[in-house]
Amino acid sequence: MRRSRRGFSLxxxxxxxxxxxxxxxxIASLLLRQQRFYRSASELLYAREGVRDALEVLAADIRGITVADTVRLLADSAIEMFSAIGSSVVCNRTSDTEFGLPRSSASGNTLTSLLTEPDSGDLALFYRDSATSGAxxxxxxxxxxxxxxxxxxxxAFQLTLATTLSSDVRTGAPVRFIRRGRYSLYRAADDEWYLGYRRCNALGPTVCGSIQPLSGPYRGYxxxxxxxxxxxxxxxxxxERLITAPSPLELARVDVTARAESRHRILIEQTAIAPGDSATVSVAIRNRAP
Structure with a gap:
């Protein structure tokens, strides 16, 4: 009698x-689909972050401009203006051109607030209350x-000016620091389009430095x-829309639209697409009085 063998047949x-x-x-197909899904979701979130970053930065600076003297350029893809970079109060006068400012927190109060330290390319605005010329x-x-x-x-800080300050500016007067800059859409060396910022000279004809990217990429101009x-x-x-060379004095509202586009394409139903997003924000100008 033959004994049966254990094992598997061919x-x-x-x-x-x-x-x-x-x-x-x-399993491999499911993992590949999941990878594509997470990649597409990541690219979409990246595009939305770019849109949100652009609108937040621009809205904050545009809202605080003064149309009478801080707007320098109004174009469809660029805006040049003075932006606030800090504020303080005069705590003492060393001379007609030198002043002392308090530290950021004195006596429990925030008297000096600086986004970045002012330098020789910036302007200082002093509040003057005069009986003859008004405030x-x-x-x-x-x-x-x-x-x-x-x-x-x-x-805590020493401030020096290029010109003599009026005697109507007294101790305790508010001081604002502003910086001239230009936001614009530009094409970078990688052939992508970004929101960029150029710092410009404070006075005289516009002369701006090299552009620095802030967020992007976006769709091309x-x-x-x-x-x-x-x-x-x-x-x-x-x-009413201001179309041809708008005057800053007429400006009451700025609408900013950003359209972001991912730098990577993803495959959806055998079609390669670049995930994107867009949004618009309307910014009302606070300081419209000359």
Whole structure:
């Protein structure tokens, strides 16, 4: 009597290997689909972050401009203006051109707040309350700004001006610091389009430095309002669009539209697409009085 052998027959091994192949292929396909899904979601979030970053930065600076004297350029893909970079109060006067400012926190109060330290390319605005000319802001170019090595309550910072300050500016007067810059859509060396910022000279004809990217990439520039990557639209107090060389004095609202596009393409239903997003924000100008 022959004893039966334990093991698998060739046919059984072929069937098992075929089933394992089918199961493995199914798992690989599911993993590949999941990878594509997460990649597409990541690219879409990247595009949305770019749109949000652009609108937040631009809205904050545009909202605080003064149309009478801080707007320098209004274009469909660029805007040049003075932006606030800090504020303080005069705590003492060393001379007609030198002043002391308190430290950021003195006596429990925030008296000096600086996004970045002012320098010789910036302007200082002093609040002047005169019995003869009334209350207004007096503008001076900064030639020096330094922090004391051992800051006391006052002065913690030393501010030097290029011109003599009026005697109507007294101790305790508010001071604002502003910087001239230009936001624009530009094409970088990698052939992508970004929102960039150039710092410009404070006074005189516009001379700007090299551009620095802030966010992006966006769609490329186009004269088509419905397709361009970054669009500035200007409106007056009646809601009418200002089209040809708008005057800053007419400006009451700025609409900013950003259209971002991912730098990587993804495959959806055998079609390669670049995930993107767009949004528009309307910014009302606060300081419209001359």
């Amino acid at each position: 046919l059984e091994l072929v069937v098992v290997l075929a089933l394992l192949g089918v199961v493995g292929a199914t 207004n802001w007096e503008r001076h170019r900064i030639t020096g700004f330094s922090a004391r090595a051992t800051p006391a309550a006052c002065p 186009s004269t088509n309002r419905e397709a361009t990557g970054l669009l500035f639209e200007y409106f007056d107090a009646h809601g």
